Amino acid sequence: MKITLPLKAGAFLVLGAFALNAYSAEYEWKFQASETSGEPSFKIKQEWADRIKTMTDGRVAIEVMPINAVVGPTETLQAVSAGILQGHMTDPSYFSGQNPAFGMLGNLVGAWQNPYDFLEYMKYAGGEDLYNELVEPYGVHLISAATFPLESVPSTVEIKTIEDFKGLKIRAPQGMVYNIFERIGATPVNLPGSEVYTGLEKGVIDAADSTVLSNNDAQGLHQFAPYPLYPGFHSMPMIAVSINKQIWDGLPQDLQVTLKTSFDRMAYDLIARLKALDLETLAKLEKDPDVHPYDLPPEERKKFRQAAEKEWQEWAGRNDMTQKIYDSATGFLRSRDLL
16 A cells, blocks of 8 residues: 655655665674673673674674573573574683583683783683684684673681681682682582572671672672672683674674674773772772771782692693693793793
């Protein structure tokens, strides 16, 4: 059916239809993240997805969804491979049960003094290539590695030396970090992140391996755990920004370059913005007479790293890829006098 309208209105509608077609995305993807929708890092990821839409003139539209939106956090690798999700932005340690190499690259506990060392290794010393060697057989391609600033350890008791960890009930996920806390005499408790608050409140745990200082404070952890260790020295998980490999291989080169460049830039933006929030939080906590942040001295950090390296060595022997990751990462650390 044809409807005749006045020229101006008709022209407007025709132009509007052309504009709609011109700006409809060629590629529409769903990426699942590993945070809740309220966390600052999740919002930053969403911002970058919006920027990519602008940078590609609307050709690529990425919807970033929070943890558990489509599948559980341990299931996103299979979901991306199967095309249920087109991509994810998540910690590879979730997939350690499929191959311990995911745990080693996902979070080589105790290795990195700051996030920029980690990014230098991943982007310029072969880390991203190693990760793709690991993940591409699963039908997934790593676009870019990102990470968080150094995490803190909220604690109900003072921790000023590694000796103070002996007997401490500390929340830690199963895997490398759990084993390393055992090595220094702590008693790890495997609680999900959603139960850290109640665990500290009810005395189920004395301390927690639990995200960055600003997030911990926003969740109210310091009312029960007023002795946070900051900056952290233990856990700094990778964020694997990955996409279905078949989709990646089918993209024109200009879009591959734009995605890679954009997500590399997001990695640095994420660290800088979250660190700024952490420093604001630290300044506030230092004025609070009831909260006592503490920074472990270098000699104590060294003790933790020595215990951690023993665990790395044990993991290295699990298969050819874990050995390759161990050799590559420790070679980088030694070349920078970090080990």
